Amino acid sequence: MSELLTRRHGLEFLLAELGGSRMADPGASVTIRGDLGHINLRGRASDAGFLPPVEKLLGQALPIEPNTVSGERHQVFWLGPDEWLIVTPAAGALELAERLRQATSGTHASVNDISGGQIALMLQGAECRELLAKGCALDLHPSVFAAGDCAQSGLARANVLLALMDATPTFMIVVRRSFSDYLCRWLAHAGSDVGIAFRDA
Amino acid sequence: MLLIECPWCGERAETEFSYGGEAGITRPADPGALSDAEWADYLFNRSNTRGAHRELWNHAQGCRRWFGVERDTVTYRISGSFRLSGASDNREA
Numbered sequence: 528m529s530e531l532l533t534r535r536h537g538l539e540f541l542l543a544e545l546g547g548s549r550m551a552d553p554g555a556s557v558t559i560r561g562d563l564g565h566i567n568l569r570g571r572a573s574d575a576g577f578l579p580p581v582e583k584l585l586g587q588a589l590p591i592e593p594n595t596v597s598g599e600r601h602q603v604f605w606l607g608p609d610e611w612l613i614v615t616p617a618a619g620a621l622e623l624a625e626r627l628r629q630a631t632s633g634t635h636a637s638v639n640d641i642s643g644g645q646i647a648l649m650l651q652g653a654e655c656r657e658l659l660a661k662g663c664a665l666d667l668h669p670s671v672f673a674a675g676d677c678a679q680s681g682l683a684r685a686n687v688l689l690a691l692m693d694a695t696p697t698f699m700i701v702v703r704r705s706f707s708d709y710l711c712r713w714l715a716h717a718g719s720d721v722g723i724a725f726r727d728a
Numbered sequence: 729m730l731l732i733e734c735p736w737c738g739e740r741a742e743t744e745f746s747y748g749g750e751a752g753i754t755r756p757a758d759p760g761a762l763s764d765a766e767w768a769d770y771l772f773n774r775s776n777t778r779g780a781h782r783e784l785w786n787h788a789q790g791c792r793r794w795f796g797v798e799r800d801t802v803t804y805r806i807s808g809s810f811r812l813s814g815a816s817d818n819r820e821a
Contacts (some may be wrong), residue, residue, distance in 0.1 A: 593736045593791070607791040608736060664741035678737065679790045680744060686789055 532619060536561025536646055538707055540657040545715050545725045550687070552723030554654030557714055560728045561646040564620020565701070566613040567606075568627065570636030580630040585613070596677050596690050602699075604677045604690060612688065612701070615640060646707050650698040654721040659698065661717045663691065669696075733809040734787045735795050748784030750774045751796045751812075777801055784812075 538559050542602065569654075570577035576621055582588055587599040589611055597603040602614040615623055629640040650659070656667050662683035666672060677690035677699075688701040689709070703708050715723055730742040756762055756770055775781075781801045786794050796810045 594738075607793060610791075664743065680740070681789050 528594055534561065536707075537544065537704060538711060539727075540645050541708060541711055542725055542727055545711070552722065553652060553718075554658075555650060555652035555658050555714075555718050556724045556726065557711065558649040558651070558709075558726050558728055560649055562617050562619040562728045563647050564615050564623075564642040565645055565647075566615070566620060566624050566627065566638065567639045567641050568611045568613055568636075569609055569638075570631060570634065574634055574636075576634035577631055577636050581627065584626055584630045594676060594678050598675070598692065598694070602690075604688060604693075604701075606688070608680040614647060614699075614701075628688065644704060645701055646704050648700045648702065648707070648711070648714075649692075650694060650700055652721075652723075653695060654718070655698055658714070658718050658723070659689070662713065664691065667691075669694065683710065683717070685710050685713075729808065730804065732785060732806065733788060733792070735809050736793060737787060737790045740775070740790060740791040742785060746786045746788040748786055748794065750777075751782040751784045753756060753763045780807070785809075 536559055538540055538561070542559070545727070558568040561678040568581070570581070572578050572589070578589065585601060585603070587597055587601065587603065589603055590597040590605040593605055593608070595605050604614070606612050613623070620640055624638050640643055659682065663680060664678050665678055672691055674691050674694045677688060679686070679688050681687070682689065682700065682702075685702055685706040688699075690699045690701075691697070692699050700710070711725065715725070731739045731741055732745050733739045753770070756766075759767060762770070779800055779802060780798055782795055782796055782798050785797050786792065794812060796812055798807045798810070799805070800807070
């Protein structure tokens with residue numbers, strides 16, 4: 528039955544409205560990544576029943592250093608000293624969450640698939656630091672906020688997780704779905720001077 | 729705008745935080761044994777310090793952890809932040 532259901536990110540109407548990727552040479556572009564799953568993971572990093580089995584299952588280390596990303600098979604973001612966000616292709620997210628749950632069943636931990644609650648936007652282009660600076664108090668200069676860094680903060684008063692995925696630069700903005708319509712409209716407005724294009728993943 | 733140092737995330741803008749009042753107020757071990765006056769004192773009365781004040785802040789828009797800040801209530805100068813006892817560090821949560 529599930530094959531009959533089409534995955535939607537809920538911003539299709541906005542893409543139609545904001546004109547997709549027709550702009551010739553935009554200073555920034557936003558790619559709506561509705562094809563990603565989000566898993567919230569909590570547990571004690573010092574717990575031998577938590578960290579080793581989780582890292583073995585993921586096949587990569589959890590970022591222990593605050594506000595950093597571990598980007599290998601999955602993108603794992605530090606959210607707090609005992610909290611991480613795992614971003615992975617949506618198709619495997621449910622299964623990964625179930626396997627994480629089994630791997631941590633003997634200890635004090637929690638695994639939640641929160642894919643329905645938030646969405647990732649990839650912001651690229653030469654002008655995207657200036658664009659973000661219009662609504663974010665973080666210092667995003669490359670000497671301060673480098674590739675592999677992430678931070679939870681406010682962007683145009685919306686709570687976001689902001690991460691620099693590569694030095695191109697490519698920023699990932701993770702925002703609550705209920706704020707994604709507002710945030711995309713804010714980005715469209717804030718980026719109108721440099722040109723901003725929206726596209727689907 | 730205050731720049732507040734979160735013990736985990738470093739210096740961030742004041743807008744990311746929410747204030748939690750005076751630090752170091754311990755809930756009485758046996759509230760039932762207190763008189764109404766003592767209970768009211770625990771609930772409502774604060775030192776209202778002039779000068780160096782230890783207070784609680786929550787990094788609400790960031791890592792969502794509670795921590796302590798020492799701030800001068802006259803000049804608003806923040807002299808430092810501290811983790812609360814028993815709080816999680818990066819290896820221990």
